[in-house]
Amino acid sequence: MNSIIFLIDCPDRKGLVASISTFFYQRGFNILHCQQYTDVERNQYFMRLKLDMKSLKVSRKQLEEEFGLFGNEYQLRWSVHYSDYIQKVAILVTKAPHCLYDLLVRQQEGELPCEIPLIVSNRPALEHIADKFRIPFVCLPVTPEAKIKQEAELQTLLRQYRIDVLVMARYMQILSKEFVEEYSGRIINIHHAFLPAFQGASPYQQAYERGVKMIGATAHYATAELDDGPIIEQDVERVNHEQTIEELSRIGSDIERIVLARAVKAHLERRIIISGKRTIVFSTGV
């Protein structure tokens, strides 16, 4: 069943639910799902509205114009998404195969509403996986001197393939501030630690040395600050003194792929609103 999703946020005030729901009721829309949240501290209201696309009687352009006019009155910040538009996801990888495999299998099994037309890597190691799934694999090696050139090539590829979302599936390179800002809110990274613990390099070694009793992973939107973007999803697993760094890394890889898959799915299903350094992630629901 096709649907239209509105993501809305605005300063909270009386009558918002009534006004918004009446706007859509008057236009004959069937509301499939309505999720809300009020950040009391900042007096900010957030809504995710899922409408039956079959109820759409006018053009998409007209709907958007009418809602835009309506929204001005309430200072709404909003976006609209049509489920018949299939988002295009590019995956960036380096050497670790587990997240890449996981995303490809989930996409193939229909769990992720997207296409994956492009895999980019700074190394050739994972080409065989791309081949298995018959997806173009482009190797763009990164050298300190050619970093700007490599990013330009990456950008060209992303435009060429009309990529909507970038997933850094254990891509061991840092993207430039300019690049990240251009794709603001559309780059999802997986960090192999329970942020903000163990930022930066070798988090499993850090975890081992600190003797923690649980290890975790964090999926977040990439920002110019390394490992500091809005967190989408986290999870952990219990460990003990017996695990070596290698075992922590292996246990962690299972957490990483689950956490990354949940984050990518939430993003593709338009269930996330970014609010400063925090994310509102609406539950799956209908």
Place this chain on the structure above:
Amino acid sequence: MNSIIFLIDCPDRKGLVASISTFFYQRGFNILHCQQYTDVERNQYFMRLKLDMKSLKVSRKQLEEEFGLFGNEYQLRWSVHYSDYIQKVAILVTKAPHCLYDLLVRQQEGELPCEIPLIVSNRPALEHIADKFRIPFVCLPVTPEAKIKQEAELQTLLRQYRIDVLVMARYMQILSKEFVEEYSGRIINIHHAFLPAFQGASPYQQAYERGVKMIGATAHYATAELDDGPIIEQDVERVNHEQTIEELSRIGSDIERIVLARAVKAHLERRIIISGKRTIVFSTGV
């Protein structure tokens, strides 16, 4: 901040959110929180609406009459709750102290919005705990012959103390069908297993013998069928071959008290709608 909570369910139809929110908007209400859920399979709509009590301009009776008239049109099943009414909870116990202690401490610390004016037991073992918290403790021993008489005495006590909710905190007696039905939807029981596994007696022994790798606990509304009422909350903990039955029981006691406390809290905060054998439990939120 005092609030009014409406719990609503009805057959789903177009315009419900708009109609209900407009009803309250027209009467000047500030909606503090609005949570919804649609059971697509049964085409049933559920809503929890939290209103700022300060916006109430008419008498409670008048509000209820007006909403009753409004609701008839939509076949609403609804109930309304005012946060300035403090619910009275009676706790039923036998020998195990952990759930009793837990509920008393949480109530004392302001975590549970209720009074606990009465503890009833079929044994004298836990009187010292009631004494510590200066709560009346009544021992009503149960014998096969005097079961009906004991239940009658219990009922008298519950009326005398105007009890709203009964919590069976490891009460090792089965209440009669008649009794349970009179307090339908208001008796919360904790079962020391992950239902529907290990119903009935000695669940930890059953779990040990079956060699399960996790043990759990289940809080549910009591119904005439033993351990078969609508589940409110469950949780589990990992165990392994090393734990003896005694250790399973000890580990389990921590799960029991957490699960029971969450269920009682959800009930007292009017976050639960029972729907057949299932419960809709709205998240805490504001």
Place this chain on the structure above:
Amino acid sequence: MNSIIFLIDCPDRKGLVASISTFFYQRGFNILHCQQYTDVERNQYFMRLKLDMKSLKVSRKQLEEEFGLFGNEYQLRWSVHYSDYIQKVAILVTKAPHCLYDLLVRQQEGELPCEIPLIVSNRPALEHIADKFRIPFVCLPVTPEAKIKQEAELQTLLRQYRIDVLVMARYMQILSKEFVEEYSGRIINIHHAFLPAFQGASPYQQAYERGVKMIGATAHYATAELDDGPIIEQDVERVNHEQTIEELSRIGSDIERIVLARAVKAHLERRIIISGKRTIVFSTGV
């Protein structure tokens, strides 16, 4: 580093650790890891001993004969395993791809110490996955009339490929009592529920209807009794009223593949001793 693993169990008595460790010390063995457990209730002692294979000074046959003589005195039940023998695993599937993909990827990445030379299915649906990993895929359709013949063909295949371990990765057929007993302790099944809850067919539907707040999966050794064999591993995930049966099934598939992978890994690493209906599963360790 190659190793020799002894799995031992016997009636508990004084001096067991000293005797066994002295047996190996006198023969110049370096003990890499020694794990023990005493079932106090049944007075049974269990040990997993991992020795450095480089310390082996005699032939494997002689070691086994000497240990056999030693063991008679203590009524030891024991088995010995050499890490340079690569176990052969056959995977049985029907339509669900997630567990199959998961095992193949883990094997390829070196996480599972085994070969997977054979995939057998009663349906052709997953042949494309076998092709991706270049593994022989044999489709043996099952019909009520030809069930015995199909099992005979399966047995022939298992002998031909010298299969050590069978993994039922969502294989939706019941193996005969005779077949299961021939491969006793070497068939691992994944059941998509938290056993003993929801045995048999359609566990996610059962879970939905019972309104449970967590769903799970169970990996166990197959026995003649359906879903009743010794449990190796279980895990659960929190759900709520919002999830449809389809969503429970999707969430569950992530639990299934993790639980099955852990069980297969524990079996291949010789960390499991079956004791009646229970399993002793030693932790990963070195």
Place this chain on the structure above:
Amino acid sequence: MNSIIFLIDCPDRKGLVASISTFFYQRGFNILHCQQYTDVERNQYFMRLKLDMKSLKVSRKQLEEEFGLFGNEYQLRWSVHYSDYIQKVAILVTKAPHCLYDLLVRQQEGELPCEIPLIVSNRPALEHIADKFRIPFVCLPVTPEAKIKQEAELQTLLRQYRIDVLVMARYMQILSKEFVEEYSGRIINIHHAFLPAFQGASPYQQAYERGVKMIGATAHYATAELDDGPIIEQDVERVNHEQTIEELSRIGSDIERIVLARAVKAHLERRIIISGKRTIVFSTGV
């Protein structure tokens, strides 16, 4: 059943298990439980040995002398503990009642093998809890000027009550370096965050602002570096954008008390060996 527990660590070498177990076998000891761990990276061996006290044929002094001589040969670092010695625990608190209640109830129910003869606080707020359990409560207010004097008074109390273990159950004061070192390995602190994330003050506010999706608690041995001592136990709970700082704090309080109780229990049961910044925590077992 009374028992003798040896905690041992030493450089790893061949024959350790055989030598140690033979030492005790020759003296007629029944080994109830033997747990081992080898830190391969540092070539260090760790053992926890639990012996039946009924097998002790000589004086404790003689046993210790003999084992001391034996241990010199292997450079053993060791300690011995007799279960008939009841450890004395003092609890330090400030205002938060949940951990205090939790420890007192567990001790009363026989879950913690210790006495709790003393509660010390820098504020009078929790005296009523001490009264309920009839335990001496001493209020030692801390002022910047009188900090040294207050610590001296605390030390006098600890000596007077012959305290073995100090538990900082949300004690909001920093102990001096000298004090901490005197009680090295015997002060257990609970930090209300998943260390090393959110060290220092107001961790729940920090967690809220960072938008984490799980919050946690950490029990660790206090060292001169704040929140940096060897971690004993950690746990987490899932949260989402809906929780306010107050709710994070309430959810966290349940994690804190469970985590602290597990850590205190492990310490009292002599299941912990400190190794640099890491702890070896042996599982419960028999």
